[in-house]
Amino acid sequence: MRTIKLTIEYDGTNYSGWQIQPNGLAVQQVIEEALERLLGESVRLRSSGRTDAGVHARGMAAAFTTHRDLPLRAFVEGTNRFLPADIAIIDANEVRAGFKPIGDALAKHYRYTILLSPVRSPLHRFHAWQVKERLDLEAMGAALPAFEGRHDFAAFRASNCVAKTTVRRIDSVTMRQEDGFLFIDVVGEGFLKNMVRVMVGTLVDIGKGRFAPDHIAWLLQNRDRKKAGVTAPACGLCLMKVFYPPDGRDEDESIFQPAAF
Incomplete structure (x- = not known):
């Protein structure tokens, strides 16, 4: 077999x-x-x-x-x-x-794509979330480090999530702007239902000025989903890679490194 x-x-x-x-x-x-x-x-x-x-x-x-x-x-x-x-x-x-x-699996890499444009894109409507408002990317960037580490992500999950524990390890969260798009890359050991989408939605709300960058740390401490941001649309999310140990299986040792663009 x-x-x-x-x-x-x-x-x-x-x-x-x-x-x-x-x-x-x-x-x-x-x-x-x-x-x-x-x-x-x-x-x-x-x-x-x-x-x-x-x-x-x-x-x-x-x-x-x-x-x-x-x-x-x-x-x-x-x-x-x-x-x-x-x-x-x-x-x-x-x-x-x-x-x-x-x-x-040791970790997974998800990428979320945001179209930064007041005008919709027919070509990207199924692969990016269009955000019309101008975002404060500096504030969003300042919020990213709070996600990293092992935390209770109860505030960043769907209401019907049935996971036995809401504690997860996030290894890196990075953000990159390129050609009118904003790419948010998240690498971690595992994810709750809608976790990355709620993380992204909360970051966008920070970019809109609804929350301060330190609100991420507050949410991780207080575990209140109702105080987090919107759930970003599914269309912008892509599973980029699953990492495995290089012990005779097929993956390389680039663990915790986001896949190339």
Whole structure:
């Protein structure tokens, strides 16, 4: 029995999220059906996490087991033949038996994209949050360091989040402006439901002058979701990469470093 790890890129616009669910088409379902057509056997993917409806991925990690003795390139090229244009297998690697895409992950890198423009962009409407108001980027930048470290992120999660603990480790939060866009990169061990989107929404409210930069530290201390900012739209969020230890698996040692632009 072989364990194959896939790196997957997808545009989440037309999907109800990653995970299979009763109502709506999920990315996981589409890939499992493509793998079944390729392999001639039923496959269940175990992923590195979930993405919500409308969220994208450049480096989702998922694994499955198979008896088929195909070359690794066949898992890429063969599966892609059966996938729609908005989903693609980018890479395939054989990993050790018992590999756990969630449990073995060291960190994940998410990127949020904001379009800084008073005029909407038809080309970017599904991949960026348009913010029309001028933002105080200096104030937003001053707020970023408060996120880093191990904190209770109860104020930065969805109301229906069912996580057993709200404590998470954030390794870095960086911000970069380029060609009319603002990119916010967050690297951490794991995330609560909507956590990055609430972080971004709160930063934008700081940029609008609604909160002072030190409000992030206050929220982490007081854990009050109602005092945090808006939940940024799903369309601007993208899972860039999942990091794993370089112990015979396929990742390099660039842990905690955001993926290149």
